[in-house]
Amino acid sequence: MGFKAAVIDLDGVLVLGNDAVQGAPAAIKRLRELGLKLRFMTNNATRSRRMLKKYLFENGFSIEEEELMSSAYCAASYLREKFGNGRVFIIGEEGLAEELDRAGFDLVADEGADFVVVGLDRHFTYEKLAIALRALKRGARFIATNEDATLPTESGPLPGAGSMVASLVWASQKKPDVVVGKPYLLMFEQALKELGTKAEETLLVGDRLETDILGGNDMGLYTVLVLTGVSTRADIENSGPDYKPKLILDSIAQLPEKLGEIEI
Numbered sequence: 001m002g003f004k005a006a007v008i009d010l011d012g013v014l015v016l017g018n019d020a021v022q023g024a025p026a027a028i029k030r031l032r033e034l035g036l037k038l039r040f041m042t043n044n045a046t047r048s049r050r051m052l053k054k055y056l057f058e059n060g061f062s063i064e065e066e067e068l069m070s071s072a073y074c075a076a077s078y079l080r081e082k083f084g085n086g087r088v089f090i091i092g093e094e095g096l097a098e099e100l101d102r103a104g105f106d107l108v109a110d111e112g113a114d115f116v117v118v119g120l121d122r123h124f125t126y127e128k129l130a131i132a133l134r135a136l137k138r139g140a141r142f143i144a145t146n147e148d149a150t151l152p153t154e155s156g157p158l159p160g161a162g163s164m165v166a167s168l169v170w171a172s173q174k175k176p177d178v179v180v181g182k183p184y185l186l187m188f189e190q191a192l193k194e195l196g197t198k199a200e201e202t203l204l205v206g207d208r209l210e211t212d213i214l215g216g217n218d219m220g221l222y223t224v225l226v227l228t229g230v231s232t233r234a235d236i237e238n239s240g241p242d243y244k245p246k247l248i249l250d251s252i253a254q255l256p257e258k259l260g261e262i263e264i
């Protein structure tokens with residue numbers, strides 16, 4: 001085998017809505033027994049690591065907070081590392097606020113912010129957009145948790161964080177200074193730093209070609225697409241080389257036994 005770690009996407013890989021993917025909890029257990037260090041990664045910034053741990057536990061997964069990387073946590077870590085502290089205006093939900101608060105930032109409700117951090121906000125309003133715009137005009141930095149256009153649900157797609165980011169981009173005529181989520185590399189870089197492994201000895205397991213696989217390939221990880229989520233075999237055939245996974249599996253449940261067959 002030779003792999004030392006795996007970075008695993010959540011939605012469409014381990015969970016579908018409010019159910020675990022069949023066989024996924026056992027597969028994670030087996031990957032641990034095989035000695036792999038694990039990081040679980042999601043673009044979704046609505047839950048903090050504390051909230052994600054609880055949600056995954058309820059779905060049958062034993063995962064530590066330290067193993068979880070959401071774009072909310074990574075945005076907070078990035079800002080703390082780069083700027084130390086400051087005032088933040090958030091377009092986003094409780095989980096994003098919790099991570100920024102835990103990282104020591106002052107959460108403010110007006111345009112006197114040093115940073116505007118934008119994630120999925122199901123209570124998005126004109127007023128929030130106006131405050132964010134005024135903050136950017138005064139020189140605040142613009143951080144997007146991710147640019148996902150939509151959020152897949154059982155009853156069809158809903159607007160994703162990228163839809164909120166796009167309205168602020170349009171209003172301000174300014175692009176984000178940083179986009180944290182996949183396919184951008186910040187979360188992958190942070191994962192490798194925490195894992196202490198090289199890209200080529202690290203697996204990336206995801207369900208979406210244009211975020212997981214594109215970013216994973218760009219980072220040099222060994223990319224595995226599972227077919228339990230968004231992307232299909234037809235999507236792979238219709239996409240360019242940057243989007244092609246190294247391995248395709250019906251489900252993450254097959255990954256532990258497959259690993260013995262792969263030479264890196």
Ligand SMILES: [Mg+2]
Pocket residue numbers: 009010011012013206207208229
């Ligand atoms: Mg996914």
